[in-house]
Amino acid sequence: MSVPRLTPVSYMVLGLIENAGEATPYQLKAFAAQSVGNFWSIQHAQLYTESERLAKAGLLDEHREEGGRRRRTYALTEAGRAALAEWRAAPATELGELRSLGLLQLFFGAEKGPLARAQLESHGRKLAEYEQLHAAAADWLPEGQRLALEAGIAHEREWLRFWRAVGDNQS
Amino acid sequence: MSVPRLTPVSYMVLGLIENAGEATPYQLKAFAAQSVGNFWSIQHAQLYTESERLAKAGLLDEHREEGGRRRRTYALTEAGRAALAEWRAAPATELGELRSLGLLQLFFGAEKGPLARAQLESHGRKLAEYEQLHAAAADWLPEGQRLALEAGIAHEREWLRFWRAVGDNQS
DNA sequence: GACCATACCGTCTATTCTGGACGATGCAAG
DNA sequence: CTTGCATCGTCCAGAATAGACGGTATGGTC
Numbered sequence: 022m023s024v025p026r027l028t029p030v031s032y033m034v035l036g037l038i039e040n041a042g043e044a045t046p047y048q049l050k051a052f053a054a055q056s057v058g059n060f061w062s063i064q065h066a067q068l069y070t071e072s073e074r075l076a077k078a079g080l081l082d083e084h085r086e087e088g089g090r091r092r093r094t095y096a097l098t099e100a101g102r103a104a105l106a107e108w109r110a111a112p113a114t115e116l117g118e119l120r121s122l123g124l125l126q127l128f129f130g131a132e133k134g135p136l137a138r139a140q141l142e143s144h145g146r147k148l149a150e151y152e153q154l155h156a157a158a159a160d161w162l163p164e165g166q167r168l169a170l171e172a173g174i175a176h177e178r179e180w181l182r183f184w185r186a187v188g189d190n191q192s
Numbered sequence: 193m194s195v196p197r198l199t200p201v202s203y204m205v206l207g208l209i210e211n212a213g214e215a216t217p218y219q220l221k222a223f224a225a226q227s228v229g230n231f232w233s234i235q236h237a238q239l240y241t242e243s244e245r246l247a248k249a250g251l252l253d254e255h256r257e258e259g260g261r262r263r264r265t266y267a268l269t270e271a272g273r274a275a276l277a278e279w280r281a282a283p284a285t286e287l288g289e290l291r292s293l294g295l296l297q298l299f300f301g302a303e304k305g306p307l308a309r310a311q312l313e314s315h316g317r318k319l320a321e322y323e324q325l326h327a328a329a330a331d332w333l334p335e336g337q338r339l340a341l342e343a344g345i346a347h348e349r350e351w352l353r354f355w356r357a358v359g360d361n362q363s
Numbered sequence: 364g365a366c367c368a369t370a371c372c373g374t375c376t377a378t379t380c381t382g383g384a385c386g387a388t389g390c391a392a393g
Numbered sequence: 394c395t396t397g398c399a400t401c402g403t404c405c406a407g408a409a410t411a412g413a414c415g416g417t418a419t420g421g422t423c
Contacts, residue, residue: 026382028408029296036300047372057299060290064410069373071408090372090417109302112310116318117292119231119347122200122284128228128340129207131280139283147287169299172354176290179350183343197411199379218401235381240402261388261401 025078027104030063034071035080035097035105043096046072056166059151059173080104121180127187137188141181148177198275201234205242206251206268206276214267217243227337230322230344251275292351298358308359312352319348 037049037057044052046068053063072095076083080101086092097105123140127133151174159167208220208228215223217239224234243266247254251272257263268276294311298304322345330338 026407029293030409032300033296036296039300045372050372057296060292061296062289064412066374066412067409092372105300109297109300112302112307113293113297114310114314115293116314116351117290117295118233119288119344120291121231121288121343122286124288124340124343125200125204125207125228125232126280126284127336129203129210129276129280130334130336131283136283139285143285143287163301165298165301168358169295172292172295173290175350175354176347179346180287183346187339197378201380216401221401235383237382237403238380241379263401 025074027108029061030067030071031075031080032105032108033057033061033063034068034075035101038081038095038097039102039105043094045092045094047092055154057169060169075101123184133187137184140184141188144177144180144184148174148181151177198279200232201238201242202246202251203276203279204228204232204234205239205246206272206279209252209266209268210273210276214265216263216265218263226325228340231340246272294355304358308355311355312359315348315351315355319345319352322348 033053034049037052038044041048041052046065049068049072050065053068072081072083072093075081076095080098081095082098082101083093083095085094123136126136151170155167155170155174159170162170204224205220208223209215212219212223217236220239220243221236224239243252243254243264246252247266251269252266253269253272254264254266256265294307297307322341326338326341326345330341333341
């Protein structure tokens with residue numbers, strides 16, 4: 022019940038469980054993989070440890086299957102709901118970081134041509150994936166999730182512009 | 193001399209030291225803060241541990257002041273130079289992640305107005321900083337570094353577009 | 364109804380990274 | 394000479410990562 026530090030990952034878990042009503046860590050993994058994981062990925066193992074941690078802190082309610090796999094299913098407690106609401110109500114001012122390996126290589130003087138080609142390939146693929154997702158899901162997705170997806174699309178387009186420019190004026 | 197896993201941070205340290213010729217971790221911290229740290233930040237403590245690790249691996253040469261602060265100064269060895277070159281020659285295909293706390297809050301249903309305002313403020317500030325840096329340094333910066341800065345600027349502009357749109361069509 | 368392949372699911376370990384406290388040294392102004 | 398600030402380095406607890414490993418359920422096939 023003691024309240025440990027809540028990290029972005031904590032809120033991710035709380036938020037995902039709020040969306041789902043209740044879920045096992047394994048299910049969270051699947052939800053995350055095709056949504057929030059696209060811009061904030063985490064290790065699957067962490068979903069297990071984080072859920073447990075949040076349960077210990079009284080923010081999640083845990084109950085476990087009797088037989089078989091003994092799956093743990095989690096749901097929000099009132100305290101969990103409150104913590105999530107409180108976090109949402111305090112707009113973040115922090116900025117993300119690009120953390121692009123390709124950009125790092127460029128920064129340290131890698132050859133532009135091959136690097137641009139490699140990155141264009143990857144970003145092109147990712148953009149196509151996002152666009153397909155958007156076409157399929159845009160009108161039933163909650164607005165925040167749709168907007169997040171659109172942010173992802175916009176940044177992928179920006180990366181394509183960028184690497185195209187890098188690749189063009191090189192040899 | 194055994195070669196441990198080299199991480200992006202390893203190459204960052206190697207690259208920074210290559211730029212500087214030789215440097216103490218404390219100096220690296222200063223270099224990083226105003227350049228590569230803008231898109232791939234690390235803890236200052238890690239510069240000390242990573243330098244030591246790389247020295248143990250034979251990629252850096254370490255020598256220590258006799259008196260006073262007993263600063264350690266590092267320089268690339270041949271092996272270090274080679275490792276860096278090898279890394280640069282293998283173009284990364286990985287993609288970065290947005291990892292924006294604000295986007296996370298939006299995803300999970302935070303109110304758009306206040307969030308957009310907070311983010312616009314932060315991104316506006318950052319963009320101004322980048323633009324000033326670009327104006328001051330664009331023509332003497334190595335090309336890769338200049339391009340990285342321009343990537344940062346472009347993405348900040350994209351964020352501003354995005355959060356403006358989010359803030360506009362809200363209540 | 365034994366078997367096998369394959370999906371489903373959870374845990375574990377080693378290592379790295381983060382956040383931030385803490386403390387020491389050096390320098391300059393009063 | 395002492396006080397205050399910048400410089401500089403170390404340390405620790407806890408969070409996160411990478412990925413190996415192992416167990417459980419399911420549904421064919423022979």
